[in-house]
Amino acid sequence: MALDITPAVLAYVPPDPPLEQFEPARDRAFFADPTKASLLSQASSIEALTPYIGTELKGVQVSQLTDAQKDELALLVAERGVVFFRDQDITLEQQHALAAHYGKQDRDPSQQDPRHVTILGHDFNIRAKDRNVAAYHGDHSFEVNPPSYTLLRMLRTPETGGDTIFTSQVALFDKLSPTFQKAFEGFFGIHSSEKYYLNSINGGGKPRRAPIITEHPLVRTHPVTHLKSLNYNPLFVTGVKGLNDRESFHTLNFLYDHLHSADDLTVRWKWTPDSIAFWDNRVVVHRAVPGGYEPSSREGKRTAIFGERPFFDPSISESWSERKERLKKEKLSIESNSEYAVKTNGHLENGTRLDEPELNFSKLNVV
Ligand SMILES: O=C(O)CCC(=O)C(=O)O
Numbered sequence: 001m002a003l004d005i006t007p008a009v010l011a012y013v014p015p016d017p018p019l020e021q022f023e024p025a026r027d028r029a030f031f032a033d034p035t036k037a038s039l040l041s042q043a044s045s046i047e048a049l050t051p052y053i054g055t056e057l058k059g060v061q062v063s064q065l066t067d068a069q070k071d072e073l074a075l076l077v078a079e080r081g082v083v084f085f086r087d088q089d090i091t092l093e094q095q096h097a098l099a100a101h102y103g104k105q106d107r108d109p110s111q112q113d114p115r116h117v118t119i120l121g122h123d124f125n126i127r128a129k130d131r132n133v134a135a136y137h138g139d140h141s142f143e144v145n146p147p148s149y150t151l152l153r154m155l156r157t158p159e160t161g162g163d164t165i166f167t168s169q170v171a172l173f174d175k176l177s178p179t180f181q182k183a184f185e186g187f188f189g190i191h192s193s194e195k196y197y198l199n200s201i202n203g204g205g206k207p208r209r210a211p212i213i214t215e216h217p218l219v220r221t222h223p224v225t226h227l228k229s230l231n232y233n234p235l236f237v238t239g240v241k242g243l244n245d246r247e248s249f250h251t252l253n254f255l256y257d258h259l260h261s262a263d264d265l266t267v268r269w270k271w272t273p274d275s276i277a278f279w280d281n282r283v284v285v286h287r288a289v290p291g292g293y294e295p296s297s298r299e300g301k302r303t304a305i306f307g308e309r310p311f312f313d314p315s316i317s318e319s320w321s322e323r324k325e326r327l328k329k330e331k332l333s334i335e336s337n338s339e340y341a342v343k344t345n346g347h348l349e350n351g352t353r354l355d356e357p358e359l360n361f362s363k364l365n366v367v
């Protein structure tokens, strides 16, 4: 395999240097009303698709959101991992404008218009190949500043097939034993774009940047929710820093198993034309389900923005279960505090309940 690809790499010198680390603008979720009243009161239905991840909003056109609603959507995405919409009336330029609201757009070095990535249908055997979008991944996790808010809009979809699966890394961390949680909190994953780069070159592409290898904490703190999340994906994480080869191999195998047996922490989205998935790429991994449909019947456009450099700060972070426990206790002790009660037990005018204490991290959203 190495012999097949080496000559192509040697023959091609990419024009651009790697991106330097930068400080992104403050996460827009910090600007949101924690109750998200403006966004949610407009929705005709708010459906949590699974307990841990994924909410579908109906009756909302993302192209029509006010700036306040866009900020509230960021907070909802950060809390629920991924938010879905159907029947959206939005142009590519409007999609770019929406992305730009959230920060500096991730520029994909392999695309003609690097502001977005064109996603096509996938036709291969998921069991035979684990080097592409069928492998669980966080988009561009090898970047120094990997993407945070990421939006995929499907223009065309097959009648059946071509679904995408999203899994919560917050929940994946939470389901580890306390002993593994502690151990992993000290680890750094090695994220590499080498395979991605080689695939691109071997597919006839001319990526603008050389491959990069970046170390990121294996457990990260979400800057807004302050929840602890695993920061692993099998497509780009090639090793664990400081472990010897066998230790690294078996640790990655464990993580692979942990992720691939997490049906309970996962949502599977069936696309229809003009539907959207908007996810927080910092705390969610996803995979495309390939095969069984005509690839040319599927096309999407993905936009993303650069997030902060992943960090882990134990002094401000909690696991999902710790958060739930604390909110339960605090609620008991400050039940008479009406402001808090509104934030954690709000009801929409139309009667739809939106509290779910574990989904409401309002106390930390305002730091
Ligand atoms: O094709 C898909 O379903 C997912 C593609 C993907 O990985 C992405 O948009 O980041």
Ligand SMILES: [Fe+2]
Pocket (backbone or CB within 6 Å): 133, 137, 138, 139, 286
């Ligand atoms: Fe992806």
